[in-house]
Amino acid sequence: MNTQLEDIRSWQVLATYCRDQPGGQGVSPSPRLVRAGVCAYFSKVMFMEYSEKDVLDDFLEIAKRYCDAKFMVTNWRHYLTPFEARVGKLPRFKSLTSQERDQFLTAIRAMKARLSVVVGGRTENVGGIINVARTVVQEGEDTALFALFHEIGHGVQTEGDIPGNVKDAIFTHKTETGTRFGELFADAFASIALSACGRSPKQIMSGAEGALADHGSDADHPDWPTRKENIYNCLGA
Ligand SMILES: [Zn+2]
Numbered sequence: 238m239n240t241q242l243e244d245i246r247s248w249q250v251l252a253t254y255c256r257d258q259p260g261g262q263g264v265s266p267s268p269r270l271v272r273a274g275v276c277a278y279f280s281k282v283m284f285m286e287y288s289e290k291d292v293l294d295d296f297l298e299i300a301k302r303y304c305d306a307k308f309m310v311t312n313w314r315h316y317l318t319p320f321e322a323r324v325g326k327l328p329r330f331k332s333l334t335s336q337e338r339d340q341f342l343t344a345i346r347a348m349k350a351r352l353s354v355v356v357g358g359r360t361e362n363v364g365g366i367i368n369v370a371r372t373v374v375q376e377g378e379d380t381a382l383f384a385l386f387h388e389i390g391h392g393v394q395t396e397g398d399i400p401g402n403v404k405d406a407i408f409t410h411k412t413e414t415g416t417r418f419g420e421l422f423a424d425a426f427a428s429i430a431l432s433a434c435g436r437s438p439k440q441i442m443s444g445a446e447g448a449l450a451d452h453g454s455d456a457d458h459p460d461w462p463t464r465k466e467n468i469y470n471c472l473g474a
Pocket of ligand 1: 423
């Protein structure tokens with residue numbers, strides 16, 4: 238690629254990253270002002286003078302990772318499509334009737350049409366809006382996609398138009414109930430859907446670890462070893 242163009246793109250990526258950070262709104266989108274604005278932003282938040290070279294050396298990789306993951310999260314509908322195409326072929330859905338599979342697909346498509354996904358806030362799925370936290374997006378594509386598909390999984394679990402047999406084919410558990418069951422269900426959906434979309438077991442597990450491993454175990458959340466084992470089982474089946 239033309240180096241000058243590459244250079245302009247690098248600064249645009251840095252500017253996008255800065256504008257999404259707390260206090261970053263002041264970074265101008267104007268190409269003429271972007272370099273100065275980005276350097277000023279990093280100088281302000283890092284409490285030291287940042288030259289253009291310092292910024293490129295220290296933050297370009299981080300900004301690229303953030304922007305690539307943000308692009309995936311923003312274009313999430315595209316990443317769900319291969320899963321829809323594979324619902325009829327996955328072994329775990331084989332015992333379903335074709336009517337159940339059709340109901341599932343209709344519900345997934347309706348969900349796709351109505352859900353909004355927003356980068357920012359805390360990661361959750363409330364009232365038809367999924368938020369994916371900036372800090373999660375900053376971890377990169379695998380973590381951001383797992384977190385997003387986990388939240389879609391919460392929507393699948395509570396969706397009244399999806400038959401119970403479909404939900405049982407995604408995840409069942411002998412003892413866990415309530416929100417702990419919901420967390421494992423959402424992990425199971427994320428693992429199955431991402432795997433059907435061509436993400437490798439390694440990408441899925443590292444994404445799950447990035448998204449979940451820091452969460453302690455509590456009344457609502459199973460511990461990481463339990464969740465990890467569940468994800469392994471889902472990827473194996
Ligand atoms: Zn959850």
